[in-house]
Every structure is written in C-alpha cells, then in structure tokens.
Amino acid sequence: MANFKKATSIKDWLNQRLAIEKVEKVMGSEYWIPKNINFLWAMGMVLVITFAMLLVSGIFLLMYYQPNVDLAFDSVNYTIMREVDFGWLWRHVHGVAASVVFLIIYIHMFTGIYYGSYKKGREMIWISGMLLFVAFSAEAFSGYMLPWGQMSYWAGMVITNLFAGGSLHADGFVEWIRGDYVPAQAFLGRFFMLHVLLIPLAITGLIGLHFAALRIPHVNNQDGEEIDFDAESKKYLAGDKAGSKVMRFANDFMSKDMMVVGVYLVFFFYLVFFNYSFAMDPVNFDPADGLKTPAHIYPEWYFLWSYEILRPFSVDLGLILFAFAQVIFVLLPFLDRSPNAIAANRRGPMFMIWFWLMLSNMIVLTAMGKLPPEGIYSSIGFVSAIVFVAQWLALPFITSFEKKV
C-alpha cells in the first residue's frame, strides 16, 4: 500500500494523491515543441478554443431548445432569440463557431499536407484528425437539422436520400435512418440526440486520441528537421534556452498559441456581431414546409466541394465519386509515396503543383457547389470534379518519382 505522509501544503496533499506536478510536466512544461514552427501550428489550439466555445454556447442553447417538430422553430427563433437574456448571443456564437471551425480545420489540414506532417510516424495523427473531420461534419449536419427551418428539412431530405445508394434503391434503409417516410418527429429526435450527446462524446474522445497520437512523434516543424528531443530538452533544462532547438509547451509555445488565439478572437467576435449571416442561411429562417421545395437547396459552405463532386454526374457515378471524396483524404499518408516529410515547396515541382492545384480546385468546387447547376457553372463543376479525382489517382505516381532531399 502507498505510504501517505501528513501533507505540508494543499499542493503536496494533491501531489501525493494525483501526482499533479508530474502531470503538469508531462502535459506542459516538459512537453517539448520544436522552435522552428510558425503560427500555423497554433491552429490546433485555435480549434480547441473554438470547440470549447461550441460546447459552452451549445449547453446554454440546450436549456431552452425543444426537440419537437411543432416547437423547435419557435423555441430557437422566439424563445432563445427574444425571451432569454443573451440567448441571441449564445446562438450567434454557436452558429458562427460552427462555421468558422471548418475554416480553421481546413487551414489545419492543408498545413499538415503542406509540411508533410502525416508521414514518418505521424500517420495516426492524420487519421485521428480525419476522424475528427468526419465527426465534426456529422455534428454540423445534425445541428443544422435542429432549428427545423426550410433548409433543415430539405437538406435533411436530400442528404438522407443519398443513402438509397442510387440504383440500389435502398429506400428501406433511408426510412430506417429517418424513422419515417420523410423527415419528421422521429428524425428530429434522433438528430437531436446525435448532436447533443453521441457525436460530442465521440469528438471529445477523438481529440484525446489526436493528442495521444502527437506524443511520440511530436509535432513536425517547418523544415521537416528530425530533432533529437532528448538531447535538445536536456540542453534547455541545463539553461541553454536560446541554443536548444526545442521549447516547453507551457508557457513557451502556449504564450504564442494565446497570441494567435487573441488575434483569432478579434476576427471571431467581429463575425459574431457584424457579419454572421454567412453562417446562418436566410432560407433556414422560413419554417420547415414539406409541401414547398425551396428554389435552391445547397449545404453549408464547408460541404459544398464534396456536394459538387456528387452533382455533375449520373446518380450512381456521382455517389461513387462522392464516397471517394469522403474517404480519400484519410488515405493520404499511404498514397504519398515520397520519402520526404518536408514542406511542399522543397519537394520539387510536381508535388508543389499538386498542392496548390488541390487547394484552388477545392475552392472552385466550393463556389460551383452553391451556384445553380446550369450552363457554364455546371461545365466548370464537371471539369473541377474530374480534376479532383484525377489528382488523387495521380498522387502515388508523382510522389514515387520524388527524390530524397
């Protein structure tokens, strides 16, 4: 049995029971971070903060939200927006954070791609990250159902219809998901449960996994340099802070994280107060009406690129390519055959072009996904979707020609 002595202070008392000093070292002061990283490495922290804001604002909304098809719309637009003190603020924080979190996720992902941070032992970081992306997508979609507006209803209709699998005509499966022939009470109840319980639980667990996956390989750095963390941390602890290639997570890198978070929050609250409508589609302020199809049905901006991969093709091919687009990013660590885990601009022209084309093309897909599929827009969308697929098919080939630098 452990030997407990009379504690000399509260800290000592806790230390004997929880080893808080050790925990603090492992998680903070002796969690070593390379020095040659830029503010893009603060995006993880920005995501943590945004997730925290989503959680807190969501808890406040949950106190008044009514998951009932007859009450949901008014509980949000009347009770929360008008009756509850600052309910409007929580709602706008929640709505804007749900949209901005995807902007940051995309920046975070493309940072990972640019610096090759998904290779050489960092595969699990990438995979857990992609699982987070999937979980966040499900969270955003289920949350979008809750106000029970026109877009909730019709996006719910369109997206669940995808599960019929085109020519497979698995209508029974679609009904099973909806719990009814059309989105109705059973549907709303399920998505409510998913949104406030199951998916947030999964996200919390996945964030834990993501962090655990970071422990052993440590974060990458902008030079792709392989750092001897033991030697460098000894140097730091011996007092040569300036000469060491690493720094403590807390407070060294955390102070930079907080600086970036500060700038981010200025941007974030600017959106919350002055420019929130991009995050809350006007159409969803019309109550759900199963008899009146909106003129244009489109998902939120962060799903548009994959929606546009679905749209230009026949139903079956579209679904196959859509499924392809959903999973292909997960496989990145295995499709990239290059021996280099360094920044894209040092990997030779092929990957460099691949990277910037992927980014720009996804923006084009995003834009076309919102526009009506007519004339020039549908042609551009078609070409872009093909370019997207072709780029992924080409990736293993172009990267296997890459020479070690």
Place this chain on the structure above:
Amino acid sequence: MMKNNETLILAVIVFFSLVTYFLVEPFAHKVLHKHVDSKDFVYDGTDDIAQVQNTITKLESDKTDQEKIQKDEEKETLRQKNILESIVSAKSKLEMKKTFFADLKRISSLKGNATKGKDLYVSCTGCHYDGAEAMGGVFPPTLKNAGLIYDKNYLIGIIKDPAIISNVDHKFDEMVLHPMDSVKYMVSTDEDIANVVAYILETAPKAESLTPKIAYENACGRCHALKYENWTQLGTKPIFKHKKDELAYDIKVLEYEDAIKVYMGKLPPDLSMYTRSRSQDFLRTFIENPQNHLAGTAMPRTGVTADTAEKVLEHLKDAGDTKRHEREEIAIYVMIYIVIFAIFAFLWKKQVWRDLH
C-alpha cells in the same frame, strides 16, 4: 534553417479565405437572386407597363421559337392561334394601362378641394370603419392614417380602379370583381377623386404618430399574421382568462384565414422571421411591387410611401431581430475587451520568448 515568413503565410491564408468568401457569399447571391431596381416608391406605372410589354415580347419570340414549334401541323396552327390571341389581349391590356396611368397623372395635377371631398369620403367609410366586416375575404383596413401611409398617386388609383393600381388585375374580370370595385361608381369624376384624395391628405395625422407597429397593422396586418408580435389578422391577440374564450378567438382567426385563402388562393405567410429569411432589399422591392419578384402572385401592391415601407421593415425587425439594438451596443464592449486580451497575450508572448532566442 528556413526563414520565418509569417507575414507571407498570413497573406496567403487571408487571400484564399477572402476568395472563397466572395464566391460563396456576394457572388453566389448575385447569381441566385434576381436583382430588382427600386423605383423609389413612385407609382407612375413604369413597372406595370414594362411588365405587359415584356409579356408581349416573350409571346412574339414564342411564335418562332424552334424548341416550342410543334411537328404536328394541326397542333402548331392551334398553338399559333393561341399565341396570337394572347398577344391581342396583352396589347389591349397595354393600352388600358397606358390610359389608366395617363389619367392618374392628369388627376394628380388637379388641385382637389378637401371640403368637397369630405362629403364624398362618406362613401369610403361605408366599408372602411373600425371593426369593419370582412369583405370578399379581408377587412377593409382603417383609413385613419391613409393620408400618411399611402402614396397620393396610389390613393387616386385605388379609387379609379383598385385592381389595376394594385397590379393584380390578372385575378379579376367581369365575373370576379375586386371587393372594392364598386367605389368607382360612387366616386367617378376626376374632380371627385381629386377632392376625396385632397381630403384624405389634409386630414392625415402628424407623421410622428405613425409608429412602425401601426404602419404594419394598417398596411399588411389584415392579411399577414405576425405571431412573434402577438398579431393575428383580427388584431392583437388578447390575454384570455378562460381557455374557452381563447379557443373561440382562435376559431375566429381560423375562419378568417379560410376566407383569405379563398380570396387569395393561399394563406399569406406569417411574417415574423422575414426580416432574416429575406434581404432588406428584397422586402423593399417586394412591397413596392410584388409582381417584380413573384410573377402572377395574388398579393396586391399596397401602395405605401417610402417612409411607411421603412417603418414596416422596422416593425418586421422588431419581430424577427428584436435584440439588434442590444447587439450593436454590446458589440463595442466585447470588441474592446478582446482587443485588450490580444494585446496582453502579445506582451506575454514577447516576455516569454525573450529568453528563447
């Protein structure tokens, strides 16, 4: 070691984010939503005449439209015949509207005599009075504020021919008359019309007395409920002591709504959240001339002045964006707080990193 190009990186991120934002927001909205120019709430018939002219142009082009031409000769002859008939009736409608708006212009230039108008005004209050009976599906709205909320041209027009000035003449013919149609036999000469309108304008209450709420209730309230402001088409819903009385009231509302449905073909929507579901620009140009956005719609042009329209929009904001003043007020404090946080975070970082270089 690579140089730390943080400014460049930031510039790249801001650039790609802004391009994406521009494409999915302002640009997509421009493509998805029809743009309609406001005519500044002047009701001189420009829109109405252009609308009929467009119909004629479209019919003319249909005549020779390769895609629509029928192979079957008999069917094609029939099609041509139908088009020609439509063109003839559209052309006569065009003439009718041109004459109508020319008449309006003439009457508008007359100097009406309010004293004489007062006697004629009695024919209006036969239908329009507080607690008036519904007629043809809707209540004749109170005219207490008519001189304030309606445009002068529109008032002349509604006496001359309510269906045409409201731009819903497509709904009516010799068999189905506008519920206020009979007025043109009661007040028929140019002078009479000018006199009644002069009376209405002269007895208009002071501009300050027209609150956004009254503007809405007078101009839109007989058709559109506004649940979040507790408004039904019958008026502000009272608080009832007894469930029975409340149910009785609700039934009256339902019966009234059924009657509007018969008159309008559908129930005018509750406008509680329209300030957020539609752009202000849409609402403004829709009020000015509903046909601009929903061709063939049953909603009449209400003929309000630009000021009244702004008040109506304000009331819609009171219903659907009630906390906007609080939002604007708090915004500045939150921004100051966050900027101070950012400054402190920056100073902290500088202090911590001093030893790291």
